[in-house]
Amino acid sequence: MSISSRFSVGIHILALIEINKNGISTSEFLAASVNTNPVVIRKIIGMLKNAGLVKARPGIAGAELAKELSDITLFDVYKAVNVVQEKELFTVHDNPNPECPVGRNIQKTIGPLFTSAQLAMEKVLKSLTLEDVVKDISTKENIC
Amino acid sequence: MSISSRFSVGIHILALIEINKNGISTSEFLAASVNTNPVVIRKIIGMLKNAGLVKARPGIAGAELAKELSDITLFDVYKAVNVVQEKELFTVHDNPNPECPVGRNIQKTIGPLFTSAQLAMEKVLKSLTLEDVVKDISTKENIC
DNA sequence: ATTACTTGTAATCATAGTAATTACAATTTA
Protein backbone atom coordinates (compact mmCIF):
# COMPACT_ATOMS: atom_id res chain seq x y z
CA MET A 1 0.00 0.00 0.00
CA SER A 2 1.14 3.45 -0.79
CA ILE A 3 -0.52 6.86 -0.66
CA SER A 4 -1.51 8.11 -4.12
CA SER A 5 0.94 10.22 -6.11
CA ARG A 6 -1.80 12.86 -6.38
CA PHE A 7 -0.16 14.24 -3.26
CA SER A 8 3.34 14.60 -4.71
CA VAL A 9 1.92 15.80 -8.01
CA GLY A 10 -0.14 18.40 -6.17
CA ILE A 11 2.98 19.71 -4.47
CA HIS A 12 4.81 19.71 -7.80
CA ILE A 13 2.03 21.72 -9.43
CA LEU A 14 1.94 24.34 -6.70
CA ALA A 15 5.71 24.71 -6.62
CA LEU A 16 5.88 25.08 -10.37
CA ILE A 17 3.08 27.66 -10.51
CA GLU A 18 5.14 29.69 -8.06
CA ILE A 19 8.46 29.29 -9.84
CA ASN A 20 6.78 30.04 -13.17
CA LYS A 21 4.83 32.98 -11.77
CA ASN A 22 5.99 35.28 -14.56
CA GLY A 23 4.70 32.79 -17.16
CA ILE A 24 1.39 31.07 -17.72
CA SER A 25 0.95 27.67 -16.09
CA THR A 26 -1.47 25.81 -18.33
CA SER A 27 -2.36 22.21 -17.64
CA GLU A 28 -0.29 21.25 -20.65
CA PHE A 29 2.75 23.12 -19.33
CA LEU A 30 2.40 21.57 -15.89
CA ALA A 31 1.82 18.11 -17.37
CA ALA A 32 5.05 18.37 -19.34
CA SER A 33 6.98 19.00 -16.12
CA VAL A 34 5.25 16.29 -14.11
CA ASN A 35 5.37 14.00 -17.13
CA THR A 36 1.77 12.95 -17.22
CA ASN A 37 -1.44 13.70 -19.07
CA PRO A 38 -2.93 17.22 -18.90
CA VAL A 39 -6.26 15.76 -17.80
CA VAL A 40 -4.61 14.29 -14.74
CA ILE A 41 -3.29 17.76 -13.93
CA ARG A 42 -6.66 19.40 -14.45
CA LYS A 43 -8.32 16.92 -12.15
CA ILE A 44 -5.80 17.63 -9.39
CA ILE A 45 -6.02 21.38 -9.99
CA GLY A 46 -9.76 21.02 -9.58
CA MET A 47 -9.21 19.55 -6.14
CA LEU A 48 -6.67 22.21 -5.18
CA LYS A 49 -9.18 24.81 -6.36
CA ASN A 50 -11.99 23.36 -4.23
CA ALA A 51 -9.64 23.60 -1.26
CA GLY A 52 -8.94 27.27 -2.01
CA LEU A 53 -5.29 26.76 -2.84
CA VAL A 54 -5.32 27.81 -6.50
CA LYS A 55 -7.39 29.91 -8.84
CA ALA A 56 -8.38 28.71 -12.31
CA ARG A 57 -11.24 29.52 -14.66
CA PRO A 58 -12.73 27.80 -17.71
CA GLY A 59 -11.38 29.23 -20.94
CA ILE A 60 -8.70 31.29 -19.24
CA ALA A 61 -5.25 29.81 -19.61
CA GLY A 62 -3.19 29.19 -16.53
CA ALA A 63 -3.64 28.50 -12.83
CA GLU A 64 -2.48 30.80 -10.05
CA LEU A 65 -1.88 30.40 -6.36
CA ALA A 66 -4.75 31.60 -4.18
CA LYS A 67 -2.60 31.93 -1.06
CA GLU A 68 0.86 32.88 0.04
CA LEU A 69 3.37 30.06 -0.32
CA SER A 70 4.12 30.17 3.39
CA ASP A 71 0.41 29.84 4.08
CA ILE A 72 0.08 26.53 2.30
CA THR A 73 1.17 23.54 4.37
CA LEU A 74 1.77 20.08 2.98
CA PHE A 75 -1.15 19.03 5.13
CA ASP A 76 -3.38 21.45 3.21
CA VAL A 77 -2.35 19.80 -0.05
CA TYR A 78 -2.72 16.33 1.45
CA LYS A 79 -6.29 17.09 2.50
CA ALA A 80 -7.06 18.83 -0.78
CA VAL A 81 -6.16 15.87 -2.96
CA ASN A 82 -8.03 13.50 -0.72
CA VAL A 83 -5.44 10.75 -0.45
CA VAL A 84 -6.24 9.67 3.11
CA GLN A 85 -9.53 10.05 4.95
CA GLU A 86 -9.79 11.24 8.52
CA LYS A 87 -8.93 8.42 10.94
CA GLU A 88 -8.66 6.02 8.04
CA LEU A 89 -4.98 5.74 7.29
CA PHE A 90 -5.22 2.27 8.80
CA THR A 91 -8.02 -0.15 8.04
CA VAL A 92 -9.57 -1.98 10.98
CA HIS A 93 -11.28 -5.16 9.88
CA ASP A 94 -15.04 -4.96 10.35
CA ASN A 95 -17.53 -7.43 11.79
CA PRO A 96 -15.25 -9.18 14.30
CA ASN A 97 -17.14 -11.74 16.37
CA PRO A 98 -19.05 -10.05 19.21
CA GLU A 99 -19.15 -13.32 21.12
CA CYS A 100 -15.39 -13.29 21.59
CA PRO A 101 -13.78 -10.99 24.19
CA VAL A 102 -11.20 -9.91 21.62
CA GLY A 103 -13.68 -9.64 18.77
CA ARG A 104 -16.05 -7.39 20.64
CA ASN A 105 -13.34 -4.98 21.82
CA ILE A 106 -10.65 -4.93 19.18
CA GLN A 107 -12.05 -2.04 17.17
CA LYS A 108 -12.43 0.33 20.10
CA THR A 109 -9.04 -0.68 21.43
CA ILE A 110 -7.09 -0.37 18.19
CA GLY A 111 -8.91 2.63 16.71
CA PRO A 112 -7.45 5.29 19.01
CA LEU A 113 -3.96 3.82 18.69
CA PHE A 114 -4.11 3.94 14.91
CA THR A 115 -5.52 7.46 15.02
CA SER A 116 -2.69 8.67 17.21
CA ALA A 117 -0.14 7.24 14.79
CA GLN A 118 -1.90 8.90 11.87
CA LEU A 119 -2.03 12.23 13.70
CA ALA A 120 1.70 12.09 14.39
CA MET A 121 2.33 11.75 10.67
CA GLU A 122 -0.08 14.55 9.84
CA LYS A 123 1.51 16.82 12.42
CA VAL A 124 4.73 16.67 10.44
CA LEU A 125 2.86 17.56 7.26
CA LYS A 126 1.33 20.54 9.07
CA SER A 127 4.77 21.78 10.02
CA LEU A 128 5.97 21.95 6.42
CA THR A 129 4.96 24.59 3.87
CA LEU A 130 5.23 25.04 0.15
CA GLU A 131 7.73 27.75 0.92
CA ASP A 132 10.04 25.12 2.41
CA VAL A 133 9.69 23.08 -0.76
CA VAL A 134 10.33 25.97 -3.15
CA LYS A 135 13.29 27.21 -1.11
CA ASP A 136 14.83 23.76 -1.16
CA ILE A 137 14.41 23.50 -4.91
CA SER A 138 15.97 26.94 -5.36
CA THR A 139 18.92 25.96 -3.21
CA LYS A 140 19.48 22.78 -5.16
CA GLU A 141 19.28 24.70 -8.44
CA ASN A 142 21.91 27.26 -7.42
CA ILE A 143 24.34 24.56 -6.39
CA CYS A 144 24.10 22.78 -9.73
CA MET B 1 -6.08 4.65 0.14
CA SER B 2 -5.86 2.80 3.38
CA ILE B 3 -3.30 0.48 4.95
CA SER B 4 -4.32 -3.19 4.66
CA SER B 5 -6.34 -4.77 7.43
CA ARG B 6 -3.64 -7.45 7.64
CA PHE B 7 -2.21 -5.15 10.30
CA SER B 8 -5.31 -5.01 12.50
CA VAL B 9 -5.96 -8.71 11.92
CA GLY B 10 -2.38 -9.49 12.93
CA ILE B 11 -2.88 -7.63 16.19
CA HIS B 12 -6.19 -9.40 16.74
CA ILE B 13 -4.56 -12.78 16.21
CA LEU B 14 -1.73 -12.13 18.65
CA ALA B 15 -4.04 -10.73 21.30
CA LEU B 16 -6.37 -13.68 21.02
CA ILE B 17 -3.58 -16.25 21.18
CA GLU B 18 -2.59 -14.63 24.47
CA ILE B 19 -6.07 -14.41 25.91
CA ASN B 20 -6.75 -17.99 24.84
CA LYS B 21 -3.40 -19.25 26.10
CA ASN B 22 -5.03 -22.08 28.03
CA GLY B 23 -6.81 -23.24 24.90
CA ILE B 24 -5.66 -24.12 21.39
CA SER B 25 -5.68 -21.32 18.85
CA THR B 26 -6.25 -23.04 15.52
CA SER B 27 -6.66 -21.01 12.36
CA GLU B 28 -10.31 -21.93 12.39
CA PHE B 29 -10.76 -20.67 15.93
CA LEU B 30 -8.97 -17.43 15.17
CA ALA B 31 -10.89 -17.00 11.92
CA ALA B 32 -14.18 -17.29 13.78
CA SER B 33 -13.17 -14.43 16.06
CA VAL B 34 -11.83 -12.21 13.28
CA ASN B 35 -14.73 -13.25 11.08
CA THR B 36 -12.81 -14.23 8.00
CA ASN B 37 -11.56 -17.33 6.21
CA PRO B 38 -9.05 -19.61 7.99
CA VAL B 39 -6.74 -19.38 4.99
CA VAL B 40 -6.49 -15.64 5.47
CA ILE B 41 -5.47 -16.28 9.07
CA ARG B 42 -2.90 -18.90 8.10
CA LYS B 43 -1.33 -16.56 5.60
CA ILE B 44 -0.97 -13.84 8.21
CA ILE B 45 0.29 -16.30 10.80
CA GLY B 46 2.89 -17.33 8.26
CA MET B 47 4.12 -13.74 8.12
CA LEU B 48 4.09 -13.37 11.90
CA LYS B 49 6.05 -16.63 12.09
CA ASN B 50 8.67 -15.41 9.62
CA ALA B 51 9.08 -12.35 11.80
CA GLY B 52 9.62 -14.52 14.87
CA LEU B 53 6.47 -13.41 16.64
CA VAL B 54 4.60 -16.72 16.75
CA LYS B 55 5.34 -20.44 16.63
CA ALA B 56 3.32 -22.80 14.47
CA ARG B 57 4.03 -26.15 12.85
CA PRO B 58 2.40 -28.16 10.08
CA GLY B 59 0.04 -30.77 11.40
CA ILE B 60 0.15 -29.49 14.97
CA ALA B 61 -2.97 -27.61 15.91
CA GLY B 62 -2.60 -24.11 17.33
CA ALA B 63 -0.25 -21.17 17.19
CA GLU B 64 1.66 -19.79 20.16
CA LEU B 65 3.43 -16.55 20.89
CA ALA B 66 7.18 -16.70 20.39
CA LYS B 67 7.87 -13.65 22.56
CA GLU B 68 6.65 -11.90 25.65
CA LEU B 69 3.64 -9.70 25.01
CA SER B 70 5.52 -6.65 26.24
CA ASP B 71 8.29 -7.48 23.79
CA ILE B 72 6.05 -7.22 20.73
CA THR B 73 5.44 -3.68 19.55
CA LEU B 74 2.77 -2.69 17.06
CA PHE B 75 5.66 -1.72 14.80
CA ASP B 76 6.90 -5.32 14.90
CA VAL B 77 3.50 -6.50 13.72
CA TYR B 78 3.30 -3.73 11.11
CA LYS B 79 6.64 -4.77 9.63
CA ALA B 80 5.78 -8.46 9.88
CA VAL B 81 2.62 -8.22 7.81
CA ASN B 82 4.31 -6.05 5.25
CA VAL B 83 1.65 -3.39 4.84
CA VAL B 84 4.00 -0.46 4.14
CA GLN B 85 7.47 -0.58 2.67
CA GLU B 86 10.39 1.39 4.05
CA LYS B 87 10.21 5.02 2.90
CA GLU B 88 7.23 4.17 0.74
CA LEU B 89 4.21 5.25 2.71
CA PHE B 90 3.91 8.08 0.19
CA THR B 91 4.32 7.63 -3.54
CA VAL B 92 6.45 10.15 -5.37
CA HIS B 93 5.62 10.30 -9.07
CA ASP B 94 8.49 9.04 -11.19
CA ASN B 95 10.03 10.41 -14.37
CA PRO B 96 9.39 14.11 -13.79
CA ASN B 97 10.89 16.25 -16.54
CA PRO B 98 14.63 16.76 -15.97
CA GLU B 99 14.59 19.86 -18.15
CA CYS B 100 12.42 21.71 -15.67
CA PRO B 101 13.89 23.12 -12.44
CA VAL B 102 11.03 21.67 -10.46
CA GLY B 103 10.96 18.38 -12.35
CA ARG B 104 14.64 17.68 -11.80
CA ASN B 105 14.55 18.40 -8.06
CA ILE B 106 11.12 17.47 -6.79
CA GLN B 107 11.96 13.89 -5.87
CA LYS B 108 15.01 14.73 -3.80
CA THR B 109 13.19 17.60 -2.15
CA ILE B 110 9.99 15.80 -1.29
CA GLY B 111 11.49 12.39 -0.46
CA PRO B 112 13.04 13.33 2.90
CA LEU B 113 9.92 15.26 3.93
CA PHE B 114 7.71 12.28 3.25
CA THR B 115 10.11 9.98 5.03
CA SER B 116 10.12 12.15 8.15
CA ALA B 117 6.31 12.09 8.23
CA GLN B 118 6.32 8.31 7.86
CA LEU B 119 8.90 7.92 10.62
CA ALA B 120 6.81 10.02 12.99
CA MET B 121 3.92 7.65 12.47
CA GLU B 122 6.12 4.60 12.91
CA LYS B 123 7.62 6.03 16.09
CA VAL B 124 4.16 5.90 17.65
CA LEU B 125 3.77 2.28 16.59
CA LYS B 126 7.12 1.50 18.21
CA SER B 127 5.91 2.95 21.49
CA LEU B 128 2.92 0.63 21.72
CA THR B 129 3.03 -3.06 22.63
CA LEU B 130 0.67 -6.00 22.47
CA GLU B 131 0.59 -5.81 26.23
CA ASP B 132 -1.06 -2.38 25.97
CA VAL B 133 -3.64 -3.86 23.63
CA VAL B 134 -4.42 -6.88 25.77
CA LYS B 135 -4.60 -4.80 28.95
CA ASP B 136 -7.04 -2.43 27.30
CA ILE B 137 -9.22 -5.29 26.15
CA SER B 138 -9.16 -6.78 29.66
CA THR B 139 -10.17 -3.45 31.16
CA LYS B 140 -13.04 -3.07 28.76
CA GLU B 141 -14.20 -6.60 29.50
CA ASN B 142 -14.28 -6.09 33.27
CA ILE B 143 -16.36 -2.96 32.96
CA CYS B 144 -19.01 -4.65 30.87
C1' DA C 1 -1.78 -48.40 9.09
C1' DT C 2 -5.78 -45.96 8.61
C1' DT C 3 -8.57 -42.07 9.81
C1' DA C 4 -9.34 -37.40 11.08
C1' DC C 5 -7.58 -33.06 11.65
C1' DT C 6 -4.47 -29.28 10.82
C1' DT C 7 -0.99 -26.39 8.60
C1' DG C 8 1.01 -24.41 4.52
C1' DT C 9 0.51 -22.98 -0.17
C1' DA C 10 -1.09 -22.30 -4.85
C1' DA C 11 -4.64 -20.72 -7.81
C1' DT C 12 -8.79 -18.28 -8.85
C1' DC C 13 -12.16 -14.61 -8.44
C1' DA C 14 -14.59 -10.17 -7.49
C1' DT C 15 -13.80 -5.69 -6.03
C1' DA C 16 -11.73 -1.14 -5.57
C1' DG C 17 -8.36 2.50 -6.40
C1' DT C 18 -4.98 4.42 -9.52
C1' DA C 19 -3.30 6.73 -13.52
C1' DA C 20 -3.58 7.35 -18.55
C1' DT C 21 -6.31 8.37 -22.27
C1' DT C 22 -10.05 9.85 -25.53
C1' DA C 23 -13.84 12.74 -26.26
C1' DC C 24 -16.39 16.74 -25.89
C1' DA C 25 -19.15 20.71 -23.95
C1' DA C 26 -18.45 25.34 -22.27
C1' DT C 27 -15.72 29.43 -21.99
C1' DT C 28 -12.56 33.08 -23.31
C1' DT C 29 -9.61 35.72 -26.46
C1' DA C 30 -7.87 37.26 -30.87
Add this chain to the structure above:
DNA sequence: TAAATTGTAATTACTATGATTACAAGTAAT
Protein backbone atom coordinates in the same frame (compact mmCIF):
# COMPACT_ATOMS: atom_id res chain seq x y z
C1' DT D 1 -15.82 32.97 -36.27
C1' DA D 2 -11.60 30.33 -35.12
C1' DA D 3 -8.26 28.70 -31.86
C1' DA D 4 -7.03 27.54 -27.38
C1' DT D 5 -8.11 26.15 -22.75
C1' DT D 6 -10.67 24.45 -18.76
C1' DG D 7 -13.76 21.13 -16.71
C1' DT D 8 -15.87 16.48 -16.91
C1' DA D 9 -17.39 12.04 -18.16
C1' DA D 10 -16.24 7.60 -19.76
C1' DT D 11 -13.07 3.93 -20.81
C1' DT D 12 -9.05 1.15 -20.17
C1' DA D 13 -5.06 -1.40 -18.07
C1' DC D 14 -2.98 -2.40 -13.93
C1' DT D 15 -2.39 -3.46 -9.12
C1' DA D 16 -3.58 -4.75 -4.30
C1' DT D 17 -6.85 -6.79 -1.43
C1' DG D 18 -9.52 -10.27 0.72
C1' DA D 19 -12.40 -14.51 0.13
C1' DT D 20 -12.53 -18.91 -1.46
C1' DT D 21 -11.53 -23.67 -3.25
C1' DA D 22 -8.35 -27.26 -3.59
C1' DC D 23 -4.85 -30.06 -2.09
C1' DA D 24 -0.21 -31.79 -0.47
C1' DA D 25 2.18 -32.75 3.76
C1' DG D 26 2.47 -33.37 8.62
C1' DT D 27 0.65 -35.10 13.24
C1' DA D 28 -2.05 -37.76 16.57
C1' DA D 29 -5.25 -41.23 18.05
C1' DT D 30 -7.25 -45.55 17.53
